[in-house]
Amino acid sequence: MISALLSAIILGLIQGAVIGLVALGIVLVYKGSRVFNFAQAELGTVAAFFLYFLIDVVNVNYFVALPLALIGIGIVGFLLERLIVRPLFDAPRVTMLVATAGVTLLFIALELIIGHTQTRILAKAADGTAFTILTVSFTYQRMIVIAAVVGLAIASAWFFNKTDLGLAVLATSQEPVATELVGIGTRRISSFVWVSAAVLGGIAGVLQGPDTLLYPGMMTREFLLLGLTAAVLGGITSLSGAFIGGLLIGGLNGLGSWAQGQFTASIGAIPAFPEVLVFVVLLAVLSVRPQGLFGAEA
Amino acid sequence: MATIEMTPVPAAAPDERSLLPLLDEGKPSARGWLARRIVQAGVIGAGLALIAVNPPVLQTDRVTKGLIFVIIGFSLHILLGYAGQISLGHQAFVGVGAFTSALLVSKGLTFWVAIFVSGATGALTALILGFVALRLKGLVLALVTFAYGQVAVNSIFAIPQLTGGGAGVDALRPAGFEGDKAWAYLVAGFLALIWLLDWRLVKSKAGRAIMTIRENEVAAASFGINVVGYKILAFVLSGAIAGIGGALFAHHTRQVAPNDFNFQLALVFVLMVVVGGLGSRPGVFVGSMFFGIFPLAVPSDFVHYGELIGALLLLLTLTMFPGGIGQQLKPFTDWIAGHPFHFSLKPQRESGISSGGAGVRP
Numbered sequence: 001m002i003s004a005l006l007s008a009i010i011l012g013l014i015q016g017a018v019i020g021l022v023a024l025g026i027v028l029v030y031k032g033s034r035v036f037n038f039a040q041a042e043l044g045t046v047a048a049f050f051l052y053f054l055i056d057v058v059n060v061n062y063f064v065a066l067p068l069a070l071i072g073i074g075i076v077g078f079l080l081e082r083l084i085v086r087p088l089f090d091a092p093r094v095t096m097l098v099a100t101a102g103v104t105l106l107f108i109a110l111e112l113i114i115g116h117t118q119t120r121i122l123a124k125a126a127d128g129t130a131f132t133i134l135t136v137s138f139t140y141q142r143m144i145v146i147a148a149v150v151g152l153a154i155a156s157a158w159f160f161n162k163t164d165l166g167l168a169v170l171a172t173s174q175e176p177v178a179t180e181l182v183g184i185g186t187r188r189i190s191s192f193v194w195v196s197a198a199v200l201g202g203i204a205g206v207l208q209g210p211d212t213l214l215y216p217g218m219m220t221r222e223f224l225l226l227g228l229t230a231a232v233l234g235g236i237t238s239l240s241g242a243f244i245g246g247l248l249i250g251g252l253n254g255l256g257s258w259a260q261g262q263f264t265a266s267i268g269a270i271p272a273f274p275e276v277l278v279f280v281v282l283l284a285v286l287s288v289r290p291q292g293l294f295g296a297e298a
Numbered sequence: 299m300a301t302i303e304m305t306p307v308p309a310a311a312p313d314e315r316s317l318l319p320l321l322d323e324g325k326p327s328a329r330g331w332l333a334r335r336i337v338q339a340g341v342i343g344a345g346l347a348l349i350a351v352n353p354p355v356l357q358t359d360r361v362t363k364g365l366i367f368v369i370i371g372f373s374l375h376i377l378l379g380y381a382g383q384i385s386l387g388h389q390a391f392v393g394v395g396a397f398t399s400a401l402l403v404s405k406g407l408t409f410w411v412a413i414f415v416s417g418a419t420g421a422l423t424a425l426i427l428g429f430v431a432l433r434l435k436g437l438v439l440a441l442v443t444f445a446y447g448q449v450a451v452n453s454i455f456a457i458p459q460l461t462g463g464g465a466g467v468d469a470l471r472p473a474g475f476e477g478d479k480a481w482a483y484l485v486a487g488f489l490a491l492i493w494l495l496d497w498r499l500v501k502s503k504a505g506r507a508i509m510t511i512r513e514n515e516v517a518a519a520s521f522g523i524n525v526v527g528y529k530i531l532a533f534v535l536s537g538a539i540a541g542i543g544g545a546l547f548a549h550h551t552r553q554v555a556p557n558d559f560n561f562q563l564a565l566v567f568v569l570m571v572v573v574g575g576l577g578s579r580p581g582v583f584v585g586s587m588f589f590g591i592f593p594l595a596v597p598s599d600f601v602h603y604g605e606l607i608g609a610l611l612l613l614l615t616l617t618m619f620p621g622g623i624g625q626q627l628k629p630f631t632d633w634i635a636g637h638p639f640h641f642s643l644k645p646q647r648e649s650g651i652s653s654g655g656a657g658v659r660p
Contacts, residue, residue: 035437036437036440036441083613083617084613084616084617087617087618088616088617091616091620093436093437094384094436094437094440095616095620097384097437097440098384098568098572098612098616099612099613099616099617101386101565101568102565102569102609102612102613102616103609103613104565105562105565105569105605105608105609105612106606106609106610106613108562108605109602109603109605109606109608109609110606112602112605113602113603113606220561221561225444225445225448228441228444228445229441229445232438232441236437236438270453271452271453271454271456271457272449272452272453272456273453275448275449275452275453276449276453279445279446279449282442282445283430283442286433286434286438286442287433290433290434290438
């Protein structure tokens with residue numbers, strides 16, 4: 001029983017790493033544009049489709065295809081900023097939120113038109129299993145996911161705390177006019193933010209793709225709600241908060257599915273119990289700390 | 299199709315202009331009013347005739363689906379347009395209404411009672427969310443409504459005793475309205491009632507209070523407006539109408555299953571209201587009609603192109619025509635309401651979503 005619980009939680013934490021990666025992109029966009037990016041998860045699916053196309057249709061080597069797919073998704077992020085975000089620069093944030101949700105629907109419709117509803121198997125970066133803890137096998141793919149998340153979280157924390165560009169991003173979102181006055185090009189900064197967020201989302205997509213099959217709307221269906229919840233739980237402005245929020249939600253999910261399997265008569269009778277658990281925790285945290293667990297201005 | 303003008307509604311948008319008396323423009327003459335009423339009656343008559351004729355593309359069955367979407371659109375519009383509160387979980391209210399009515403009717407209750415019970419359960423689910431909305435604003439509220447909708451659909455709607463699991467519940471139409479045409483007129487009747495309700499709401503003290511809260515909560519409170527009460531009222535009204543719309547939705551397809559209420563549907567609801575134009579009843583009518591009928595009218599091989607066009611329309615509306623369809627219809631609706639006919643193609647940036655509450659940063 002204990003080992004089953006631990007296994008479930010470890011599996012949840014691994015999933016939490018991907019949630020954290022999605023949440024990281026959401027926090028980055030929030031810091032730069034003060035909006036919840038409902039397209040963040042779907043950018044990952046688009047990147048995964050790019051990768052699939054390059055490997056399985058064009059027959060390119062994985063390690064050539066991967067950077068190309070990420071460059072591709074970066075261009076998508078650039079266009080997104082130019083065509084959607086910039087015209088709405090002065091619009092209320094909820095309008096922009098609806099626009100990003102519209103972008104998600106646009107992406108899903110395009111994926112369905114090009115790829116139809118069939119599911120595909122995306123290539124892995126590495127095969128094989130490194131080691132096994134309890135019943136959870138740590139495949140090399142999973143190790144790469146964890147390493148990528150930790151590395152990217154540290155890199156973005158360094159970026160915002162130590163570099164001038166990071167400071168300029170924060171300044172742009174808080175006081176665009178004053179930032180413009182001291183000679184920082186706020187438009188360039190905005191482009192930069194969306195391109196980086198798209199690449200972050202793309203990394204999440206190509207890393208997660210092999211674990212869940214690739215189908216249109218994959219990342220949105222599996223990770224959008226969890227990623228947003230993680231970002232808000234962690235305090236929408238905190239990078240480390242997003243990361244910890246992701247792990248927390250992953251762990252809760254693991255705990256929930258364990259409890260559902262363990263107590264079939266009581267909790268097991270509640271459909272989708274892990275989701276209910278995460279929602280209840282979100283409401284509880286927001287009612288005590290509306291700014292999230294690690295929220296602070298900036 | 300154009301059953302909108304079924305009630306004698308001066309179809310002006312509830313914006314500043316229509317609140318002003320017709321000072322400098324002068325009122326139309328008796329003949330002017332007569333011409334306006336004739337046009338209005340003509341549009342309503344053409345809409346009702348359309349149902350009777352059952353033409354190839356706009357079959358009665360599809361038009362009815364469109365009318366039900368309009369009811370749902372009006373429900374969401376109360377929150378999004380008047381109260382400035384976003385709801386990304388509206389499919390849950392609609393679903394609760396749909397299952398309530400389907401379940402009660404299959405247990406032997408008459409449709410005429412069940413549909414109002416649906417309204418009550420829809421209102422109750424919205425009430426819970428309303429209390430959450432009192433504490434949360436803007437973007438965080440958007441997330442919570444989104445999560446609320448997802449959890450409701452994945453968890454509550456998956457309880458087999460309530461919703462028949464994946465198989466769904468049968469929802470028979472009431473006696474005398476089994477046929478498509480009779481059913482269409484019944485739905486149009488419900489829409490007329492809700493249109494009337496919406497019109498009276500906007501003209502009432504409650505409506506003005508709700509819109510004042512959208513513009514500025516603190517200012518509203520300082521004028522003695524009960525902010526908590528009216529916010530909750532907006533949620534309850536929206537939920538009740540969504541519940542009734544859901545019941546009609548269920549009986550329209552004669553069967554309702556949990557899979558009917560996915561996340562995309564919630565986005566389509568937001569989409570049709572925003573593309574229709576916040577603050578404009580005729581705009582929301584046309585927008586909802588379009589998004590209700592269009593997917594059915596597209597050949598099944600091209601159904602995803604329909605989704606693509608919907609998403610593109612939304613993005614175009616937001617970035618280039620923030621007033622939506624309502625803005626384009628404004629010269630005509632203003633004329634019907636008694637203003638002179640002004641026509642200009644100049645886009646105006648003054649829709650409901652771009653002002654006040656919905657735009658508050660968290």
